[in-house]
Amino acid sequence: MTTSSMHRPANIEELQDFVRASQNIRVCGAGTKPSLSSGAIVSTSGMSGILEYEPSEYTFTALAGTPLSEIRDALAENGQLFPFDPPLVEAGATLGGTTASGLSGPGRFRYGGIRDFILGVKMVTGEGRAVFGGGKVVKNAAGFDIPKLVTGSLGRLGVLVELTFKVFPIPETWTTIRADFRGLDTGNLAMIRLAMAQEELQCLDLEPSGRLWLRLGGLSAAVDGRVDRVRKLLQQVDAGVNVEVLSGTDDVHVWDDAREFRWVPENYQLIKLPVSSAQVVTAEQLLTEAGFESARRYSVGGNVLWLAIPESVGSDEVDRLCQQLGRPALALTGSWSDPQRGPRQGQAFAERLLTVFDPDSRFETAATA
Amino acid sequence: MSAEPDSASAQNITAFFAELSRIYSADRILTNNAQLAPYESDGLTCFRARPCGVVLPETQQEVIDTVRLCHRFEMPFIARGSGTSLSGGAVPIENGLVIAMNRMNKILDYDAEQLTAVVEPGVINLKVSQHVAGDRLYYAPDPSSGPVCTIGGNVAFNSGGAHCLKYGMTSNHVLGIKAVLPDGEIVNLGGDSLESVGQDLTGMFIGSEGLFGVALEVTLRLLPKPEKYYTLQAAYDSLEKAGNAVAMVVASGLLPGAMEIMDRLSMDAADAAIGAGYPQDAAAVLIVELEGTTDEVEAEMPLLHSVIEESGAYIVEAAKDDAHRTKIWTGRKSAFSAVGRLSPDFIVQDGVVPRTRLAEALAEIERLSGEYGIRVANVFHAGDGNLHPLVMFDGREEGALHKAEELSGEIIRLCIRLGGSITGEHGVGLEKRMYLGEMYGEDDIEFMHRLQHAVDPQKLANRGKKLPAATAPALLTRGAHPLEKQGVIFRD
Numbered sequence: 001m002t003t004s005s006m007h008r009p010a011n012i013e014e015l016q017d018f019v020r021a022s023q024n025i026r027v028c029g030a031g032t033k034p035s036l037s038s039g040a041i042v043s044t045s046g047m048s049g050i051l052e053y054e055p056s057e058y059t060f061t062a063l064a065g066t067p068l069s070e071i072r073d074a075l076a077e078n079g080q081l082f083p084f085d086p087p088l089v090e091a092g093a094t095l096g097g098t099t100a101s102g103l104s105g106p107g108r109f110r111y112g113g114i115r116d117f118i119l120g121v122k123m124v125t126g127e128g129r130a131v132f133g134g135g136k137v138v139k140n141a142a143g144f145d146i147p148k149l150v151t152g153s154l155g156r157l158g159v160l161v162e163l164t165f166k167v168f169p170i171p172e173t174w175t176t177i178r179a180d181f182r183g184l185d186t187g188n189l190a191m192i193r194l195a196m197a198q199e200e201l202q203c204l205d206l207e208p209s210g211r212l213w214l215r216l217g218g219l220s221a222a223v224d225g226r227v228d229r230v231r232k233l234l235q236q237v238d239a240g241v242n243v244e245v246l247s248g249t250d251d252v253h254v255w256d257d258a259r260e261f262r263w264v265p266e267n268y269q270l271i272k273l274p275v276s277s278a279q280v281v282t283a284e285q286l287l288t289e290a291g292f293e294s295a296r297r298y299s300v301g302g303n304v305l306w307l308a309i310p311e312s313v314g315s316d317e318v319d320r321l322c323q324q325l326g327r328p329a330l331a332l333t334g335s336w337s338d339p340q341r342g343p344r345q346g347q348a349f350a351e352r353l354l355t356v357f358d359p360d361s362r363f364e365t366a367a368t369a
Numbered sequence: 370m371s372a373e374p375d376s377a378s379a380q381n382i383t384a385f386f387a388e389l390s391r392i393y394s395a396d397r398i399l400t401n402n403a404q405l406a407p408y409e410s411d412g413l414t415c416f417r418a419r420p421c422g423v424v425l426p427e428t429q430q431e432v433i434d435t436v437r438l439c440h441r442f443e444m445p446f447i448a449r450g451s452g453t454s455l456s457g458g459a460v461p462i463e464n465g466l467v468i469a470m471n472r473m474n475k476i477l478d479y480d481a482e483q484l485t486a487v488v489e490p491g492v493i494n495l496k497v498s499q500h501v502a503g504d505r506l507y508y509a510p511d512p513s514s515g516p517v518c519t520i521g522g523n524v525a526f527n528s529g530g531a532h533c534l535k536y537g538m539t540s541n542h543v544l545g546i547k548a549v550l551p552d553g554e555i556v557n558l559g560g561d562s563l564e565s566v567g568q569d570l571t572g573m574f575i576g577s578e579g580l581f582g583v584a585l586e587v588t589l590r591l592l593p594k595p596e597k598y599y600t601l602q603a604a605y606d607s608l609e610k611a612g613n614a615v616a617m618v619v620a621s622g623l624l625p626g627a628m629e630i631m632d633r634l635s636m637d638a639a640d641a642a643i644g645a646g647y648p649q650d651a652a653a654v655l656i657v658e659l660e661g662t663t664d665e666v667e668a669e670m671p672l673l674h675s676v677i678e679e680s681g682a683y684i685v686e687a688a689k690d691d692a693h694r695t696k697i698w699t700g701r702k703s704a705f706s707a708v709g710r711l712s713p714d715f716i717v718q719d720g721v722v723p724r725t726r727l728a729e730a731l732a733e734i735e736r737l738s739g740e741y742g743i744r745v746a747n748v749f750h751a752g753d754g755n756l757h758p759l760v761m762f763d764g765r766e767e768g769a770l771h772k773a774e775e776l777s778g779e780i781i782r783l784c785i786r787l788g789g790s791i792t793g794e795h796g797v798g799l800e801k802r803m804y805l806g807e808m809y810g811e812d813d814i815e816f817m818h819r820l821q822h823a824v825d826p827q828k829l830a831n832r833g834k835k836l837p838a839a840t841a842p843a844l845l846t847r848g849a850h851p852l853e854k855q856g857v858i859f860r861d
Contacts, residue, residue: 056619057723079622102565115569116541131816132809137721139538139753140790141527141576142797142808144817148540148572152565169622192482198505198596200661218665219672225664274564276483303563328566346558346570349550349581352823353573356816 008046020128027155029097032088033332035339061164064096083111083168096160102152105259106203115151120164126358157357171217176251179234180242181210188280190237195301206298268308269334277302385442399423411452411459420461427472429585437553445832448583450519456798484591490521490584506591509536513702527576529794531627534752540575545588551825579831595660600694603682604651611653612728614680615751626660628752635704635746642707645700704748712761720784721793724754741776755793797835
């Protein structure tokens with residue numbers, strides 16, 4: 001599909017007309033996750049901008065095509081941030097694309113992921129209907145939770161148009177701790193201990209070498225004391241652990257790089273695998289046995305494996321890994337017949353809901369076809 | 370074999386109970402009036418309905434078999450926990466079946482290292498935190514009914530509590546659900562990881578008020594218990610000042626675990642009930658709770674004190690120890706039941722307004738209270754604009770309930786008008802169905818009906834709750850329940 005044939009509706013009415021007149025609809029935002037947006041025929045880039053932002057409410061509403069960076073800057077001016085720490089902000093990711101892909105970054109460790117902070121959605125369904133779900137206040141139990149349902153739905157249920165999110169204040173100061181353990185086993189053990197501890201870490205990521213990354217956020221008056229406590233906990237796991245404390249721009253760079261996946265080698269395909277910290281060691285063994293090259297990062301206290309593999313590695317290999325781990329996977333880059341791999345749960349429920357969201361299968365070519 | 374909707378109902382009912390008795394021993398099928406009475410209503414006692422029976426399953430298979438049987442006989446059913454719903458959500462369907470889940474109360478799995486627990490739906494909310502306390506973990510959602518209410522009920526209604534500002538509601542703490550859909554199909558939604566791939570079916574199931582089926586197993590996310598709490602109670606000579614203090618705390622960049630306000634009337638109630646000992650002349654008290662690591666909380670304390678001082682509080686009392694903290698929270702959490710000391714009956718609403726419109730909302734509630742001549746006590750989760758006006762009346766007085774309902778309705782409409790929600794955490798239930806269409810557009814409501822229809826075409830699962838009465842005849846593609854045709858039961 002060439003760019004010239006891409007439709008860019010400027011408002012919801014144009015989008016509704018487009019949907020009613022189209023088939024095989026795949027949507028894209030900024031295209032930062034090519035495996036999800038390749039072949040898109042409609043872009044949300046014509047529907048961009050923050051509609052409402054009241055800092056004292058901890059909420060904002062923006063159009064789906066709004067770049068995350070624009071919202072991040074507006075939030076930062078008011079001392080607030082995205083608590084779910086969305087990835088690919090610098091790469092240009094949009095709010096709608098991030099929601100539809102269900103992606104959160106390392107900072108989601110502290111308070112929760114994108115599904116925990118979405119409050120409301122306006123969308124266009126397969127019948128070209130505009131549907132509103134959720135609300136615009138931080139707490140709401142009325143109606144079905146359509147905002148949560150569409151999070152991660154990969155464009156299968158409709159086109160997201162307008163989204164409302166809850167936000168939080170930015171901590172006064174950030175500090176990063178880098179701890180180099182002897183190997184993966186010890187690093188993983190430390191990660192598990194720290195996830196259970198009362199240290200209220202913002203981020204907790206592990207590299208396969210046994211390097212653990214931790215981030216603290218809070219008042220500067222408390223930082224030294226908190227760092228000392230974390231250091232002691234790390235040393236309890238391995239007295240010989242090498243601990244470095246990073247602050248200022250050093251701290252910022254660590255997490256910018258993680259969030260933007262700058263560690264992924266060029267021409268590698270990036271895959272998200274939800275796992276648990278109990279599976280980290282197994283996953284490493286399976287990858288060694290599989291025998292292909294890969295770069296990896298275990299994020300969110302071991303709840304997600306970001307796996308980067310060369311393009312030469314086929315989908316069979318990924319499917320096998322999914323099967324072995326009993327986990328689904330989502331390919332963000334590369335070329336895939338279906339970027340969603342591995343087992344799928346709740347199909348009987350999903351299929352029934354789909355008959356209402358997309359009765360004529362207009363979005364069938366979207367990612368979960 | 371399938372039930373014939375047109376067949377004589379009495380025969381059908383007999384056949385239905387004959388089948389039920391193949392699943393349950395006689396002592397776990399309740400049918401006589403005395404046994405059924407406790408199940409006729411829930412926490413909102415003004416709604417009542419008589420079920421045809423109550424079953425007490427002890428295994429998942431029994432629940433599944435029961436749902437399948439109901440489907441076969443087109444018998445409407447409701448799964449019920451402890452019946453603490455404040456929206457009428459757990460009121461039975463007239464002549465329908467109640468599946469009482471309280472005996473499904475096992476904690477099936479607990480993994481401290483993974484911070485997860487898999488529980489049956491009849492497990493009591495507070496029991497989860499007690500079970501994991503030894504590892505300094507807890508289950509965050511803390512509805513005031515926590516010592517009584519069940520996880521299954523929490524899931525059905527996406528229950529909240531005082532600490533939602535920072536940690537969200539039930540849906541933010543449930544990772545996976547095994548459920549039986551209304552036609553008996555079993556689904557596994559989500560899993561045990563914080564992360565997932567694909568649409569969030571778990572999130573969609575939660576808060577569906579029983580319309581999408583019955584949860585059999587729930588995987589909960591646990592959190593490390595905050596090391597230190599710092600709970601402060603500030604007294605104000607006006608409700609408005611207390612409201613403004615909340616805005617000031619938010620503006621300061623602090624993120625307290627909870628911010629609660631009680632007005633004079635609710636303080637009087639709590640005093641009468643448990644001798645909470647609130648300042649006699651205060652118009653409002655604000656409770657703010659900081660939580661976190663000791664270092665962090667100690668660094669935040671002076672900041673909080675300076676904000677509270679600036680906000681015009683004339684008495685500031687900080688909890689000296691755990692016992693003192695418990696006392697402050699007991700006062701707050703007792704307010705609902707305590708209002709019973711002041712009034713024989715009350716309706717509690719839980720509408721939400723944008724935090725910046727709190728003062729406006731409270732002034733309007735006060736005006737309405739005067740206009741109707743009905744006392745309204747206010748306790749609310751101020752941090753997230755979640756009101757809890759307690760509208761007091763005496764049900765023995767002719768027309769009193771009706772008038773109280775009217776006032777309640779005006780308060781709900783006020784919340785909608787101010788850009789909020791008709792319910793923050795109690796759910797729509799029976800009570801707020803007619804207002805849902807004022808919060809959402811007609812199209813949105815129709816869409817919700819279609820979702821229900823797609824999952825449960827016969828509307829067997831908790832029929833008549835959450836959604837306003839369906840008017841579109843196209844939705845009713847199936848024949849009416851035999852009892853409905855006889856005029857014994859009613860749809861919506």
